[in-house]
Amino acid sequence: MNLAELKKLIEMFDNSDIARLSLKQSDFEIKLDKQPGYIQSTPIVNTQIIPSESSIPTQTISSTPVSSSGSEKGDFITSPMVGTFYRCPSPDSAPYINVGDTVKKGQTIGIIEAMKIMNEIEAEYDCKIIAIEVNDSQPVEFGSRLIKVEKI
Structure with a gap:
């Protein structure tokens, strides 16, 4: 699951009447709860949890390329x-x-x-x-x- 999909999932969860959500795909698992301060996840390798302004967590998956060109153009x-x-x-x-x-x-x-x-x-x-x-x-x-x- 990529960052855009996670953000969409969190946004949909935040705008719903659902109080808890648990999602598991392969080695990735995320649990969301609308109670402030509740964050629980079982991340895969190279995963970081970045707090957002709301009580809902946002998660990014990063990796280091073999050779980074340092330029987005090309x-x-x-x-x-x-x-x-x-x-x-x-x-x-x-x-x-x-x-x-x-x-x-x-x-x-x-x-x-x-x-x-x-x-x-x-x-x-x-x-x-x-x-x-x-x-x-x-x-x-x-x-x-x-x-x-x-x-x-």
Whole structure:
């Protein structure tokens, strides 16, 4: 569950007549209660609870990318689906691409596993890899920035 979904859930909870809400998905669990001061959650790795102005908690999930470009501008290869991103074809193999590599249109840059199906992600154009924005084995969503590139 991403931050936008959590905020929407909390907003809907806050505007409802429901006094308590408990939600569990895989390794993530959140419990909401309209009683002031009540916060209980079982977070996944790299999760932080950030207090908001209301008594309802807000939660963000953060991760450190392999190589951060430090810029929000530029061209990116984005995820076409929700799943888990892998940089290598197998755990003991070399990554498909590294920062500084030049790739051709149609070349595989990674894999996204969705529902036990491995989907190869290909470069949409000839480009140079500027930064890898996600870690190996990191969950990604539709539209997540995977690789920052410079078109050639």
